[in-house]
Amino acid sequence: MKIFRRKRNQKDREIAPEEIFLDSANQSQFDRAQFEGRLEKPISRRTFRWLFVSFGLICVALLAQAGKLELIHGAAYAAESAANSLRATTLFAPRGIITDLHGNVLAYNVEKADGSVRRYYTIPAMGQIIGYVSYPKKDAQGQYYDTVENGLSGLEAEYNAELSGTNGELLTETDALGHVRSQGVIIQPKEGKTLVLSIDASVEQALANALADVAKRNNFLGGAGVIMDVHTGAIRAIASYPSYDPNVMSNGGPANIIAGYNTDPGRPFLDRAIQGLYAPGSIVKPYIAAGALTDGVITPNTVIDDTGALRVPDPYHPGHSFVYTGWRALGPVDVRKAIAWSSDIFFYTVGGGFGNQKGLGIDRLDYWYHQFGLNKPTGVDLPGEAAGLIPSPAWKEQALHTPWYLGDTYFTAIGQYATQVTPIQMVRAIAAVANDGKLLTPTLLANQTPSYTTIPVSPATFTVVHEGMREGVTSALAHNLDVPYISVAAKTGTAQVGVNNQYDNAWVEGFFPYDHPQYAFAVVLGRGPSGLGEKAVTVMREFLDTLHAQNAPIVGGTATTTSTALVFGTTTPS
Known part of the structure; x- marks a missing residue:
């Protein structure tokens, strides 16, 4: 005191x-x-x-209470505190759904306790296009160490960022017995964006079914087809055969089915529409014709006599000749008939020259192939697109270490030798012919602004090419497409492949309606028995007939947009 x-x-x-x-x-x-x-x-x-x-x-009262808490109840309170725990749990965001042009669902989610499972409607020959996903992964204790659902192929991979949502987080307090004492969402999950495709599911299914049906019946190893709007580049259907079930791939099983995919000689994981490389054969002739007309090598009235063979004297061995044969002797042909009847002799001559007839030469052939988008990716919004190959003297020197010969030019002019293209390249090129020179970038998304470059060919020149392709349907090699309900212009092609040319690639490309082109198409059947080069035309005929029977607008019908049930028929999600 x-x-x-x-x-x-x-x-x-x-x-x-x-x-x-x-x-x-x-x-x-x-x-x-x-x-x-x-x-x-x-x-x-x-x-x-x-x-x-x-x-x-x-002071005494405070000390007494502190002693009571520490000495008498301290152990109990410490145990209770240790037993209570806070745990943050990921709330998985739903992945965006994928629909066709009309809102029919192609890929969706099935909710489960700790997230969702991806499901797909299994349209044949479309697995590589849609693709599949990988799911978040758990460790041995059941805890997620990977909380991301990723697209691994196809559109699922191409638009993974848009389809992926943003995961949320849940905070949970539990006691020693695991009872939840409190719980609250601290971050709300955000769903991924819906992807609306330019694909029309009914058109897609018709193409896929026709492709698979003809390929199976005729023992082709595989095939692909594409339908594209010639004014926008919007893809209405794109199919690759054989395909896989994306439900199986996303689920990771059954293992025996996946093992079958891996050993299938048809290589179902290959997206043939954008990755399949095929010798095009004669379907390149419309582009060579357009180039030769534009360069002044020929006129619409130039006539070349197709005798069935071109004999070129061997400059190093007098009395000997190199013989380049055609598929048949057609007699005198102009450019329209040469396209319609697929004259090899005409295009040998136009490509490399013969006698008094000047040819384009390999440099101009290379130029025109590039103008029509060959030898480079199209830019389609799918992963892994192949560039193809247009052979040239520089390529041959680098790859084979041998010089370029006139015969190489001849074969390159008819889509043979080492020429390789993809179906997506060919549908883009023929669409440019149909629309008078707009080389469009193909897209699988709906309502996109068209992107294109312009090919330096006049509308008048394209009209000549159109006439030759229409004649090919009305009176020549593609006559099976001369149907009464819609006018079609087409060019067929057959390319021999294999060590001894024992297999055929069958091609058809074209557009419809002829007078007012709206859609371009390209179909290939690969590595089939020799002599079945017309079977790609059969695919297109089945496709058109199916849509005509459905009264589909794409072939001039008046049917309204089909519902999901009608589009997919008895197909149900796995």
């Missing part, structure tokens, strides 16, 4: 300044400057005693 109380002399009755109390209210209006109204009374020792006793009792 000595700390707080100043020692005083008991006999001294004077009041110290700190012992003077003033009336703060000053209700009596004392003159405080003269110290009126002051109360003067010394603070007694008793007051200090009570203050210290009270303070001491409070």
